[in-house]
Amino acid sequence: MMIHIHSGEGGSLLHKNRPKQFFLLAWIGFVLLIAQSLLFIEGDADNVDINRQGPYVDTVMYKITENQEDAIAALQNGEIEIILDSIDPQYLEELEESTNIDVVKTNRNSYGFFLFNYERYPLNMTVLRRAAAFAFDKEKVANETWRGYAEPLDAPVPTMNPFSAEDDLGYHYYEAKIEYPNSLLDNAGFEINETNGYREAPNGEPFDIWIDASWDSDLQFAVAETLEDAFKELHINASAAQADPYDMKCKTKYFDIRLLENRFEDFTVDWLASRL
Known part of the structure; x- marks a missing residue:
């Protein structure tokens, strides 16, 4: 029952x-689109075709890591562009103070x-x-x-x-x-x-x-x-x-x-x- x-x-x-x-x-937790270290996207646009219309990248590289601190450091250093999962709230203040990083927050459709x-x-x-x-x-x-x-x-x-x-x-x-x-x-x-x-x-x-x-x-x-x-x-x-x-x-x-x-x-x- x-x-x-x-x-x-x-x-x-x-x-x-x-x-x-x-x-x-x-x-209800929040999904933070700059978040926990599971999937990261890095765009490679060295070979740009100026005749194409709209934004695009030639390749998308997925990197997997279990260390959240390394993932955040990679984001801050420009080694990756996006973190696609939630992060521990203890890192939020540091990320929000970074001028080149946007933190997106939204309610998650779930609960514990x-x-x-x-x-x-x-x-x-x-x-x-x-x-x-x-x-x-x-x-x-x-x-x-x-x-x-x-x-x-x-x-x-x-x-x-x-x-x-x-x-x-x-x-x-x-x-x-x-x-x-x-x-x-x-x-x-x-x-x-x-x-x-x-x-x-x-x-x-x-x-x-x-x-x-x-x-x-x-x-x-x-x-x-x-x-x-x-x-x-x-x-x-x-x-x-x-x-x-x-x-x-x-x-x-x-x-x-x-x-x-x-x-x-x-x-x-x-x-x-x-x-x-």
Whole structure:
């Protein structure tokens, strides 16, 4: 069963789907067309035919590198002309100060979310997932982790999509709430062990939670650590960990929580019908 939880002190909005389950602790990143080091285009126009009409290049060379710092240095030195993927926000200030470089920013048609393994106890309890949704600080992720180059999201449709209903209700669940989700867990029987300070499941057993984030992204790991901090505020033993991105995309039962991403190729929302 899939659940998008958009939580606040007044309650939560639920969208259910039977096949699987996750709740949306989402933000929208930005595509920066001068960006992360994957594909670069270098034009070679030494042999120019002046009879041709319009702008053109004779050849296009694609260069692949895994080192983002080298890619940015190559752009600054004029060795390449374009970086075609997103970059870490830590490099933006330096690039924006360069007089010969233009940085283009636009909302990305995607969002990140945490996938909860509802087949594991007590993650299968709605109250625990709701409590995590209340305590998760989307504002911190957007403004600190992404340095303002992201925006929080409650609804399952990105804000750049014309079908987005993000602001229709007039309120949001962006900021962390701590007191209310703690009371939810208290009332549900998640008692705090006085010896170690962590909550136990309603059946009296201790439990811990692992939050997986891709090992190839420091940003993703920082977001996972924000959820870890939220659980700690709820007196729940949780740890963020870096994992193989390929393994994270495989359908397996051997995980607690995973940080994943939904990307959309267009603005159609037919997929919503399958999640009701």
